[in-house]
Amino acid sequence: xxxxxxxxxxxxxxxxxxxxxxxxxxxxxxxxxxxxxxxxxxxxxxxxxxxxxxxxxxxxxxxxxxxxxxxxxxxxxxxxxxxxxxxxxxxxxxxxxxxxxxxxxxxxxxxxxxxxxxxxxxxxxxxxxxxxxxxxxxxxxxxxxxxxxxxxxxxxxxxxxxxxxxxxxxxxxxxxxxxxxxxxxxxxxxxxxxxxxxxxxxxxxxxxxxxxxxxxxxxxxxxxxxxxxxxxxxxxxxxxxxxxxxxxxxxxxxxxxxxxxxxxxxxxxxxxxxxxxxxxxxxxxxxxxxxxxxxxxxxxxxxxxxxxxxxxxxxxxxxxxxxxxxx
Amino acid sequence: xxxxxxxxxxxxxxxxxxxxxxxxxxxxxxxxxxxxxxxxxxxxxxxxxxxxxxxxxxxxxxxxxxxxxxxxxxxxxxxxxxxxxxxxxxxxxxxxxxxxxxxxxxxxxxxxxxxxxxxxxxxxxxxxxxxxxxxxxxxxxxxxxxxxxxxxxxxxxxxxxxxxxxxxxxxxxxxxxxxxxxxxxxxxxxxxxxxxxxxxxxxxxxxxxxxxxxxxxxxxxxxxxxxxxxxxxxxxxxxxxxxxxxxxxxxxxxxxxxxxxxxxxxxxxxxxxxxxxxxxxxxxxxxxxxxxxxxxxxxxxxxxxxxxxxxxxxxxxxxxxxxxxxxxxxxxxxxxxxxxxxxxxxxxxxxxxxxx
Numbered sequence: 001x002x003x004x005x006x007x008x009x010x011x012x013x014x015x016x017x018x019x020x021x022x023x024x025x026x027x028x029x030x031x032x033x034x035x036x037x038x039x040x041x042x043x044x045x046x047x048x049x050x051x052x053x054x055x056x057x058x059x060x061x062x063x064x065x066x067x068x069x070x071x072x073x074x075x076x077x078x079x080x081x082x083x084x085x086x087x088x089x090x091x092x093x094x095x096x097x098x099x100x101x102x103x104x105x106x107x108x109x110x111x112x113x114x115x116x117x118x119x120x121x122x123x124x125x126x127x128x129x130x131x132x133x134x135x136x137x138x139x140x141x142x143x144x145x146x147x148x149x150x151x152x153x154x155x156x157x158x159x160x161x162x163x164x165x166x167x168x169x170x171x172x173x174x175x176x177x178x179x180x181x182x183x184x185x186x187x188x189x190x191x192x193x194x195x196x197x198x199x200x201x202x203x204x205x206x207x208x209x210x211x212x213x214x215x216x217x218x219x220x221x222x223x224x225x226x227x228x229x230x231x232x233x234x235x236x237x238x239x240x241x242x243x244x245x246x247x248x249x250x251x252x253x254x255x256x257x258x259x260x261x262x263x264x265x266x267x268x269x270x271x272x273x274x275x276x277x278x279x280x281x282x283x284x285x286x287x288x289x290x291x292x293x294x295x296x297x298x299x300x301x302x303x304x305x306x307x308x309x310x311x312x313x314x315x316x317x318x319x320x321x322x323x324x325x326x327x
Numbered sequence: 328x329x330x331x332x333x334x335x336x337x338x339x340x341x342x343x344x345x346x347x348x349x350x351x352x353x354x355x356x357x358x359x360x361x362x363x364x365x366x367x368x369x370x371x372x373x374x375x376x377x378x379x380x381x382x383x384x385x386x387x388x389x390x391x392x393x394x395x396x397x398x399x400x401x402x403x404x405x406x407x408x409x410x411x412x413x414x415x416x417x418x419x420x421x422x423x424x425x426x427x428x429x430x431x432x433x434x435x436x437x438x439x440x441x442x443x444x445x446x447x448x449x450x451x452x453x454x455x456x457x458x459x460x461x462x463x464x465x466x467x468x469x470x471x472x473x474x475x476x477x478x479x480x481x482x483x484x485x486x487x488x489x490x491x492x493x494x495x496x497x498x499x500x501x502x503x504x505x506x507x508x509x510x511x512x513x514x515x516x517x518x519x520x521x522x523x524x525x526x527x528x529x530x531x532x533x534x535x536x537x538x539x540x541x542x543x544x545x546x547x548x549x550x551x552x553x554x555x556x557x558x559x560x561x562x563x564x565x566x567x568x569x570x571x572x573x574x575x576x577x578x579x580x581x582x583x584x585x586x587x588x589x590x591x592x593x594x595x596x597x598x599x600x601x602x603x604x605x606x607x608x609x610x611x612x613x614x615x616x617x618x619x620x621x622x623x624x625x626x627x628x629x630x631x632x633x634x635x636x637x638x639x640x641x642x643x644x645x646x647x648x649x650x651x652x653x654x655x656x657x658x659x660x661x662x663x664x665x666x667x668x669x670x671x672x673x674x675x676x677x678x679x680x681x682x683x
């Protein structure tokens with residue numbers, strides 16, 4: 001075991017991919033000389049050279065689309081987009097090309113591109129650098145969406161994503177980059193299909209992913225102090241959703257709270273709640289609940305940013321409500 | 328190549344062919360008939376498509392290339408088997424000239440499973456792995472980054488290939504045009520940018536959309552070679568693209584050609600053509616790339632009227648066969664609806680089929 005950070009775990013994964021597969025390269029804004037906006041790729045330019053660590057102009061649509069084209073041309077590109085908000089400039093390429101080419105070509109072409117981007121609030125970056133739009137992407141058939149929330153997944157999801165013949169978008173919550181912990185020396189690739197039970201429990205299922213996993217686990221500890229035994233599910237893959245794991249949990253606990261930093265309206269949390277209503281209605285002993293971001297662009301001041309996003313007390317309150325124990 | 332003549336842009340009259348582009352004397356019989364044949368195949372195929380559209384056999388949007396055949400046919404002569412093509416939603420001509428079988432193309436128009444995209448794409452989304460034909464892109468400008476990426480893959484893998492990126496004058500107004508020309512020039516990527524300037528972005532004439540109507544000048548501002556070409560003259564297009572493709576292949580970086588052409592038919596089957604004068608269309612029809620090239624071959628003694636009639640007859644047969652093939656084709660079973668959204672589990676972890 002070695003102590004590492006989420007950032008270093010991703011860097012190790014990128015380095016390993018570059019070493020293992022000559023078709024892999026990294027491209028994006030400031031990934032080279034600058035070392036990456038979140039310092040993920042720091043040092044890789046010196047190690048691998050400018051052909052494989054490619055600084056791009058500020059042209060999101062073209063460098064993401066070039067990743068798609070390079071993937072069609074036999075490469076395995078890792079494209080870094082600085083934040084999910086900037087990825088909207090590349091939405092055309094992701095939604096109209098990456099997600100459709102396999103289908104439109106009748107299965108003749110696959111697009112094995114991996115697009116990584118930072119998402120989420122928590123660092124006072126205001127309304128154009130802090131949104132959680134991964135739920136939007138999860139709406140689109142033809143792409144896979146994953147959200148590593150642990151060091152193991154930060155280390156292990158990339159290689160699996162690169163092996164996948166279809167486009168994979170990896171959402172890295174920006175508050176996680178400094179997360180520190182122990183990672184096994186032989187940590188390697190992990191699946192990108194299944195949800196994980198991060199804390200087993202019997203009384204209520206807390207369903208979350210990415211940046212809110214830590215807050216949800218914290219809430220579960222608080223609930224344990226009240227003798228409420230919460231099960232915490234880390235979705236890991238937002239598309240496809242591992243509903244069997246979610247349903248098995250809810251059929252055991254009979255109660256569910258979805259914690260999602262996206263907004264409620266038209267969201268991933270709405271999707272999960274709808275599926276539970278469709279598929280587990282008669283297993284439920286309490287109304288389904290959600291803890292999401294307030295319906296406001298993320299504000300700059302810390303107290304308002306905190307108020308806008310899911311926090312442990314709100315998760316605790318929602319779970320208590322679900323099990324019928326208030327205050 | 329013709330001289331840069333911006334005054335032509337504001338005039339309704341078609342560009343006059345510069346004498347040096349009609350290099351008639353060196354058109355041999357075989358090559359001349361080949362080029363004529365290829366253009367005729369496109370013309371007659373699309374005429375049949377229009378008919379089939381009216382008959383309800385082809386649905387959706389149908390954008391005809393009629394009038395622009397010299398561009399696709401001339402340009403494809405410069406490409407080899409391993410080169411790639413990225414085209415637009417007006418791509419039947421490119422598909423045929425690139426070598427996609429007419430019967431499979433027609434089946435695609437019908438939406439039949441035997442179509443070159445398995446029937447899932449239709450008129451606007453023609454794909455073919457065997458000829459490295461990457462669409463059939465119906466988002467104007469959306470093909471630029473794909474072409475840049477294909478070229479990047481070639482450069483990184485040190486393959487002396489060219490990616491031909493076709494687009495219209497309308498696409499020049501898109502941000503992706505500028506982003507992609509910049510990146511291709513910056514990284515010296517082997518992209519051949521082929522701008523089919525037919526003067527109209529749907530119904531918006533060039534000067535109503537562009538502050539600078541000299542499109543080659545825009546490309547030159549990214550420090551790449553850029554020339555206008557008479558797109559109604561198949562020999563001029565062939566010569567210009569061959570020279571440009573050779574430069575691209577040699578590692579010089581991208582080259583831009585503005586192929587000045589004209590769409591004889593409406594933008595799509597729903598277009599009442601309120602935005603242009605019939606006289607303008609008629610004037611351009613005087614420069615019909617097929618009629619003028621046929622006459623040239625006859626003048627040069629490279630072909631006779633009966634040669635041309637024989638070509639017409641063989642094209643007619645090919646179209647009949649293609650229609651029969653499409654009619655006999657199968658509708659994909661509805662049970663397969665969700666196919667080809669993701670790679671099937673048993674094939675995950677292996678190299679994608681069709682990837683270069």
